[in-house]
Amino acid sequence: MSAGPAPRQTLQGLAATVIACRKCPRLIAHCRAIARVKRRAYQEWEYWGRPVPGFGDPRARVLVVGLAPGAHGANRTGRMFTGDGAGATLMASLHHCGYASQPESVSRDDGLVLTDLYLTAAVRCAPPDNRPLPAEVARCRPYLVAELTLLPRVRVVIALGRLAHEAFLRAAEEAGVIVPRPKAGFAHGAQIRLRWGARTLLLIDTYHPSRQNTQTGRLTPAMLDAVFRRAREALL
Numbered sequence: 001m002s003a004g005p006a007p008r009q010t011l012q013g014l015a016a017t018v019i020a021c022r023k024c025p026r027l028i029a030h031c032r033a034i035a036r037v038k039r040r041a042y043q044e045w046e047y048w049g050r051p052v053p054g055f056g057d058p059r060a061r062v063l064v065v066g067l068a069p070g071a072h073g074a075n076r077t078g079r080m081f082t083g084d085g086a087g088a089t090l091m092a093s094l095h096h097c098g099y100a101s102q103p104e105s106v107s108r109d110d111g112l113v114l115t116d117l118y119l120t121a122a123v124r125c126a127p128p129d130n131r132p133l134p135a136e137v138a139r140c141r142p143y144l145v146a147e148l149t150l151l152p153r154v155r156v157v158i159a160l161g162r163l164a165h166e167a168f169l170r171a172a173e174e175a176g177v178i179v180p181r182p183k184a185g186f187a188h189g190a191q192i193r194l195r196w197g198a199r200t201l202l203l204i205d206t207y208h209p210s211r212q213n214t215q216t217g218r219l220t221p222a223m224l225d226a227v228f229r230r231a232r233e234a235l236l
Contacts (some may be wrong), residue, residue, distance in 0.1 A: 011222060015053035015055075018143055021051070027126070030126060047075065051124040053080075062099070062154070062158065064146070066120070066160045067123065068098055068126060072084060073087050079105070081109065082112075085210070085214070089224065093228055095227060098115070099116060105108040116235075132163075139174070154203065156201070159203060179194060188219075189227070190205045
């Protein structure tokens with residue numbers, strides 16, 4: 001008797017797989033150490049301290065790819081871009097541009113709802129000094145590939161920084177997207193059109209909303225808003 005076809009993977013199932021992942025011992029050890037020691041301001045928190053899955057609207061047409069969870073942000077709260085400076089900057093912009101129901105993201109149960117947008121990252125564990133090793137990025141790549149296939153309505157991808165740009169292009173190739181050769185390098189505001197079967201994907205680059213970039217003025221709120229408004233215009 002045939003066992004029948006394997007059940008189709010879902011975003012919820014993928015999230016459970018990500019949370020249970022232990023492929024990178026160095027990153028797992030770092031996440032746990034941060035969760036144990038904590039930052040003084042968050043001593044009352046029970047840190048997440050595990051890989052962090054993506055989250056957002058399963059019908060999203062916009063996919064945002066970041067670098068990795070922040071040590072005291074997503075590694076503390078358990079939700080991407082939640083609880084740190086980069087998340088505050090990003091969520092304010094998403095709210096301004098109509099993608100987020102509120103301008104702040106402080107915890108994974110704060111009521112935030114994303115509309116037409118899904119947030120994920122190249123690496124799902126907080127890396128030491130925000131510098132994942134190439135092998136660690138590669139081990140996480142199948143999760144990004146899976147998200148691409150499980151978000152069939154995506155038309156615009158926004159890469160937050162150079163590493164996210166490169167990680168997305170590698171994942172896109174593995175998913176069957178036709179990536180022009182030579183691959184375009186990262187540049188804030190740059191756009192690349194990609195073919196994926198009958199679909200066209202627009203990749204838009206922006207500087208990462210890290211405190212280093214925002215406090216030095218390399219990335220301003222107006223610059224980030226312009227990127228997300230451009231994404232919305234591309235969907236019209």
